[in-house]
Amino acid sequence: MICHRPVLILDSGVGGLTVLREVRFKLPYERLVYVIDDAAFPYGGWDEIPLAERLIDLVGRQIELHDPKVVLIACNTAFTLVGEALRAAFPDMAFVGTVPAIKPAAHRTRSGLISVLATPGTVRRAYTRDLIARHASNCHVRLVGSDLLAEMAEAHLRGDDTADADLLTEIADCFLEDGARRTDIIVLACTHYPFLANRFREIAPWPVDWIDPAEAIARQLARVVETARVLPAGNVSVRGVEAQPDQAIFTSGRRDADSLRLLTGFGLSA
Template sequence: MDNRPVGMFDSGVGGLAVARAFRRLAPSEHILYFADTAWFPYGPRPAAEVRKRSFAIAHRLLASDVKLIVVACNTASAAALDALREAFPAVPFVGIVPGVKPAARQSRSRHVVVLATAGTLDGGLFERVVEEFGKGTRVARVVGHGLAEAVERAEHRTPHVRARLRELLQPEVSAGADTIVLGCTHYAFLANVIEEEFPGVTVVDTTEPVARRALDLLRERDALGPGPGGLSLIASLDPERFAQKVERLGFQRAEAVQV
């Protein structure tokens, strides 16, 4: 048993999709969630900058004695996951890999779309995943400009966002794509909207597999917490506003502190 918290981080609310799945699977675990709101969004930023922020956040989470860190952000995983594991070998890190593997397996048309940020699609991690698991499948890359920002503003069900999704995804769906991979944790909050706009298309969201992997690592290390579980928030800018966003997304009211 290990009553230390599990650390998670993202540039904003997106990683809360992972936190939500993890809390369903491991309700006795306490999550310390770092939202790098001062640097949101990560997607358009250079990889070196995202890597620097990821290391700063990892140091802050480790200062709070977390037992595991989930890089709950596709862009940060692409930019920093390997380097974080190398720098902190005693700490288990769980990152997010775009779900090309399950998408390729499920697609009947052998045509899938990966909706992600530029930082994720341009990274070497994504290229390796496509090379390994995308053989024989047309993998279309679509950059979701503006979508993470809309989710961050809790405007993910607005007519504007629906129109933007149709603009981004309709060309590939019309060309035969039958599977859409959500390559950004912010986009997990758009899953239902995408399914409504494109009936019959399969949406692949990797947040639950990532949460399950974190739980498996805790079990392997005999590090499950005794409870009670909970959620603590850290925000690098405007913590009260971030706490309000968390509440609007269906989490219980949680206090946020600023660093």
């Protein structure tokens, strides 16, 4: 039997599930392999050179193991660092990346005041500042890096309590007032953060539009999968193709009960 070539999704933790959820809507018959690089979580505090080396090595090993048709890097920190390097290292592989949604934010803002809520790594990237220069030069864009939100999101998904005051400390710098103008758009530039979006709305000092790029990423993935297709999509009625479940892989080898329950809820076996 011929195995159905999967779509490979990679993130440092469970944040990529926000994107995987949308991918399922767009590509319900594609097999998904979700690589959770929990051995290196969180990426945001890593120095650039060792993180880049780790990511290129990790992606290369996963390509060799799974022979995916497309690789989706579901992490702003990772893709803004090594997106171009991955394409250069693996020229025969199709990649889809995750970058801060600055362009749509610039189109939607009315006040001209935008904040990008990200990890410290994404905030530091020249890639991020280039996006601002190309797509939001007429806006005031505030970059806000949080050391803790990704870990808070993972704790939230495990059912652990996070105090409103602690969350507000992490997002407070996103809210800027300039005379009669106020920040009206906040870009969630880490795939973990949408899991906390409802909490953000509850504690925000005023209403803003929180941009979650997951649906746009899934749309782009669907376009790339269509052009990269080798076998027909679908785990049923495809002659000679062996159906396999969607799979999650932990790079640490550790699989705690809470994480396994979460992944099962997203239809992943581990």
